Amino acid sequence: MSKAGGLPGKAPEWRRWQQGLFGSLGNTVLTVLTLALFLWLLKPAVDWLFLDAVWSGGADKCMAETAGACWTFIRTKARFILFGFFPPVVQWRPALVLVLFAVLLTASAMPRFWSAKLIPFWVATLALSWFLMAGVLTPPLVSTNQWGGLPITLGVSIAGLAFAFPVALVLALARQSKMGLVRILAVGFIEVLRGIPMIAVLYIAMLIVPMAVPGGVLLDKLLRAQIGVTLFFSAYLAEVIRAGLQIVPPGQTEAAAALGLGYWHANRLIVLPQALRAVIPAIVNLSIGILLNTSLLAVIGIFDLLNTAKTAATDPAWLGFYTESYISVALIYFAIGFGGSRYSLWLERRLAASRLH
Structure with missing residues (x-):
């Protein structure tokens, strides 16, 4: 058995993830570009969903230009x-x-x-x-x-x-x-x-x-x-x-x-x-x-x-x-x-x- 508790001859889970994401130059470039795109999309989504969201009040408060998601609705x-x-x-x-x-x-x-x-x-x-x-x-x-x-x-x-x-x-x-x-x-x-x-x-x-x-x-x-x-x-x-x-x-x-x-x-x-x-x-x-x-x-x-x-x-x-x-x-x-x-x-x-x- 391997140290990670897997089957004999089988790489641990974290090692397979590492090889898939950073096992070569091409994989590394794709991983970095994907993470950058994800972070670029994540910020406005987080702002709208949580940081600028309206959690209380009425519909008029949700209509403000700077308001995000209207969770009070x-x-x-x-x-x-x-x-x-x-x-x-x-x-x-x-x-x-x-x-x-x-x-x-x-x-x-x-x-x-x-x-x-x-x-x-x-x-x-x-x-x-x-x-x-x-x-x-x-x-x-x-x-x-x-x-x-x-x-x-x-x-x-x-x-x-x-x-x-x-x-x-x-x-x-x-x-x-x-x-x-x-x-x-x-x-x-x-x-x-x-x-x-x-x-x-x-x-x-x-x-x-x-x-x-x-x-x-x-x-x-x-x-x-x-x-x-x-x-x-x-x-x-x-x-x-x-x-x-x-x-x-x-x-x-x-x-x-x-x-x-x-x-x-x-x-x-x-x-x-x-x-x-x-x-x-x-x-x-x-x-x-x-x-x-x-x-x-x-x-x-x-x-x-x-x-x-x-x-x-x-x-x-x-x-x-x-x-x-x-x-x-x-x-x-x-x-x-x-x-x-x-x-x-x-x-x-x-x-x-x-x-x-």
């Missing part, structure tokens, strides 16, 4: 950005829903909790979140038209993943089926959904679905958007699961058949556990993609986190502070996405270590 509009038009007197409900989502995601991220018991936990958490937001458990009732902000972004993402998973599982198995008609239908569904943009799916859910249901039946706008998001990502998730199924050696299925296990028992007990374990990092990455793509809900008038940030800057009393508003929600998106990517890398290392043992 974010402080004033924080609740609207997070919860949208949800009535302020009961905004503890969406706040509690965020806590429930955090507990759900934390428990689901821990490998020791991975079992069939997570399924009713997901169902109960999503149902409880919906009842809390709607006011079924604690009146007054709140229409989904007033829902918005971070609970919508996380709720649509989590529910989309939860409902897309069983659909994707069926599609992945159907695409590998020996039954020609079943395979053709699965391939057609997957390729069509993967071949059109998500915005088109959302517009179809908004405009076409109401005309397709029987007369007098009204589907909530948020529910229609949720169905569109679920179907769209089920096609992508199906391909991820199919990649995992192809990793499992054919000998596993043959051994299961030799033991007398049928198709469904072999898949449930032998094939799927190995396949899903192999593609968990890819599923995590796709989950981050679902979260980021929920920003497209703004184009159909749903007040997700991005749309509430945009609307907050249209208040006549605080008109025009779009930069601060977008920066604040970008930091929220980045924190969730970066945390998810770090978790994916940690999980990949953990699964690799468990296979070695």
Whole structure:
């Protein structure tokens, strides 16, 4: 082992950084020029973000020529950005829903909790979140038209993943089926959904679905958007699961058949556990993609986190502070996405270590 605790024959981390940055004259020149450009851009950014920023007062103070970022706008509009038009007197409900989502995601991220018991936990958490937001458990009732902000972004993402998973599982198995008609239908569904943009799916859910249901039946706008998001990502998730199924050696299925296990028992007990374990990092990455793509809900008038940030800057009393508003929600998106990517890398290392043992 090396002094830095690395593998034998492998240079320490700091040595590889040194070689990459200053290992030659060309690398040294590029490093110095990059640092100089970074410092040149950093000073005005720091001035605007922190040194000249307005941390208190009103909009008139932010309008001064020497003023930087107006963070007092974010402080004033924080609740609207997070919860949208949800009535302020009961905004503890969406706040509690965020806590429930955090507990759900934390428990689901821990490998020791991975079992069939997570399924009713997901169902109960999503149902409880919906009842809390709607006011079924604690009146007054709140229409989904007033829902918005971070609970919508996380709720649509989590529910989309939860409902897309069983659909994707069926599609992945159907695409590998020996039954020609079943395979053709699965391939057609997957390729069509993967071949059109998500915005088109959302517009179809908004405009076409109401005309397709029987007369007098009204589907909530948020529910229609949720169905569109679920179907769209089920096609992508199906391909991820199919990649995992192809990793499992054919000998596993043959051994299961030799033991007398049928198709469904072999898949449930032998094939799927190995396949899903192999593609968990890819599923995590796709989950981050679902979260980021929920920003497209703004184009159909749903007040997700991005749309509430945009609307907050249209208040006549605080008109025009779009930069601060977008920066604040970008930091929220980045924190969730970066945390998810770090978790994916940690999980990949953990699964690799468990296979070695």
